[in-house]
Amino acid sequence: MPLPAKAFQLWLHQVAPSASTADICRISGIKRTTLAQQLVRGKVAESTLVSISRALDLSPLAALASFDQYGELATRQQPPSAAELVSQIATMDLLRAVISRSSPAYGGYGDNGSSMTPDLTPAPHATSVRNWVDAIDDGELRHRVSAATGVAPQNYSAQLTANRLSPELAVATARAAGVGFTGGLVATGLITEEEAGWPPGAKQTALDALSDGELTALAGERLQALGKSLRRQEQEQAQTEKIWENLG
Amino acid sequence: MIATLQWGTLIICSVALLLRVPDAVQGRNRMVFGILVLATLCSLLSVPGPYEAIDAALGGWNLTHLVLRILVFAAVLLVGLRIARGLADQRGYRLIAGPAGRWALALSCAAVAGAFALMDTRGSSVGLLGIADNGGHNAVLAPFYAAAGRTYPAFVSLALLPALLATARSQLPRLVRAGAVLTSLGAVAAVLGLPASFAPDSWIPAQVTVNNLAVLGYVLGLCLFWVSGLVANKSGNARATFRKNKG
Secondary structure (H helix, E strand, O other), X not given: OOEEHHHHHHHHHHHOXXXXXXXXXXXXXXXXXXXXXXXXXXXXXXXXXXXXXXHOOOOHHHHHHOOHHHOHHXXXXXXXXXXXHHHOOOHHHHHHHHHHHHOOOOXXXXXXXXXXXXXXXXXXXXXXXXXXXXXXXXXXXXXXXXXXXXXXXXXXXXXXXXXXXXXXXXXXXXXXXXXXXXXXXXXXXXXXXXXXXXXXXHHHHHHHHOOHHHHHHHHXXXXXXXXXXXXXXXXXXXXXXXXHHHHO | OHHHHHHHHHHHHHHHHHHHHHHHHOOOOHHHHHHHHHHHHHHHHOOHHHHHHHHHXXXXXXXXXXXXXXXXXXXXXXXXXXXXXXXXXXXXXXXXXXXXXXXXXXXHHHHHHHHHHHOOOOOOOHHHOOHHXXXXXXXXXXXXXHHHHHHXXXXXXXXXXXXXXXXXXXOOOHHHHHHHHHHHHHHHXXXXXXXXXXXXXXXXXXXXXXXXXXXXXXXXXXXXXXXXXXXOOOOOOOOOOOXXXXX
């Protein structure tokens, strides 16, 4: 459920009492028609709130937490677990780490910061949502989320496959798994790691803590999943193009 | 109601045809354009006014209706081959292009022509609805003539249906799947048209509806396939923007 427009306008009035809607849109880069439409419908997207808080130099997380349905964000602040951090490392960064550990380009073991092993790319990555859920899943997580929110398991899976998760579901997932609330919001790209309060080198530290075996197995799993999804995409693309070629 | 449906079908076919003119001029998929030309001609000949005008020019003994049946066969053959190839449906393609399809087409043509020859077809009448009153074998033969004309479209539609339904349930872009759904609706209507030929006279509105639905389903399905190619699909999380004039 997006934010109620009434509460949103109240919040906007508190944080920027003198700014007009046009000002807000200009500094936050939101289209005026988009915001007007969300206000008319009575539902303001969380991403709108985050954009505006960024523009006003406010913490997006605190802004979200000031709304009733995200109140938990402020009450239980739990740092991300190591598994969650690793899940937010892009597959290519993991592969680079494998290579750098086994045959460093230069600079020796680890070889951090050289041109061959650049810094980890910031979250979210191409499969960050599914990887995050997999990292916190004890096997029953999807059932618990679907029971708690009423979202059908196949719809939930479809969102994960599309690397998408509504902020509300991301928070519900974190609650069902008993982990910190920021993981899902970072994995879906709503807020950055910095905005979530993750320490700057946290992902790198979690990566360095993996043993060679763990890292290689994890990279292998990711690579296999990537290969599968690429093959499916290629097949579907070929099918679609055949349809367009003959019927389009 | 029947007139609205017939004119509506004609208008939709014409609009679809006009939309495809630029592509056809550029030489892109002229086959689909040809199919739409045939479909538009067929729906034109199903409307009383144009039918009577053309039939008068051809001598007034309903030869136009026989021509219409042949045009329908041609359109169905082309659309069947095209869809089977587009959906990479080997089985369907073999059924339509192979011996089974050729026999079905030949027998349908022979049956239509034979039934037509045995009937007393004087007096222009759209859909041959009025000629049963001419006496003789007409009342008995008319349903068989109609059924013969629906056999081949029903055969091709049955051959296409599995692949169409599979596409409708696949993970392909939504518009492509919607196109497959519409086309399969047309195919189902074309199949239902065969038993509907033997329905009593009071069912004529239902028969006309089914036949027009078949044309509409195929034509609109083709249009959606085309539109889906024009629209690229995009999805993703609603990304928040960053402050523009920072610093």
